Amino acid sequence: MGVADIKEYVVKLVLVVLGCAVVAAAALAPAAMPEQSAARATLTARSSSFGKVVFDGRGFVLYAFTRDKRRSACYGACAKAWPPYFAPRGTLRVGAGLKRTLLGTVKRRNGRRQVTYAGRPLYYYVGDKRPGQILCQDVVEYGGRWLIVRPSGKLVR
Numbered sequence: 001m002g003v004a005d006i007k008e009y010v011v012k013l014v015l016v017v018l019g020c021a022v023v024a025a026a027a028l029a030p031a032a033m034p035e036q037s038a039a040r041a042t043l044t045a046r047s048s049s050f051g052k053v054v055f056d057g058r059g060f061v062l063y064a065f066t067r068d069k070r071r072s073a074c075y076g077a078c079a080k081a082w083p084p085y086f087a088p089r090g091t092l093r094v095g096a097g098l099k100r101t102l103l104g105t106v107k108r109r110n111g112r113r114q115v116t117y118a119g120r121p122l123y124y125y126v127g128d129k130r131p132g133q134i135l136c137q138d139v140v141e142y143g144g145r146w147l148i149v150r151p152s153g154k155l156v157r
Helices: 003-017 021-026 077-081
Strands: 042-048 049-054 062-063 103-107 113-117 139-140 142-148
Touching: none
Parallel strands: none
Antiparallel strands: 042 049, 062 142, 103 113, 139 142
8 A cells, every 4th residue: 555545545534534524614615516407307326336326317426314304404504515406397217226116305494395215305415526426425414324325215324
């Protein structure tokens, strides 16, 4: 293992230990995640280092929050670090490997519809900057645990 590998490992370890707060604090701009367009309103199952998990149509992983109980418990600073995956106007679609019957929405306090899968509201992590990136799996923050979702709807522990 070279010096560059050790540095990369240490950086990743620090992010996980700090609950990804370092990256979130640097990226809390209101427009951290671009709005989804109707053409991108598709959930897909893709391979990752955690096996097959749920992504949006652009290739960004989606997380569930264990504190949610069929409605979102993530507002304010939480929603800035973990932006909700909002439902666009029109039809939501699922790609191969996902079940249409598990797809739904829930109304947030502001009236916008947040996409759910297996009854769990879905979120992005503001630090995931490129498709396929998964930086905050199994992190405790804002009073709950953030976990990625399997195509079956089960959370990755």
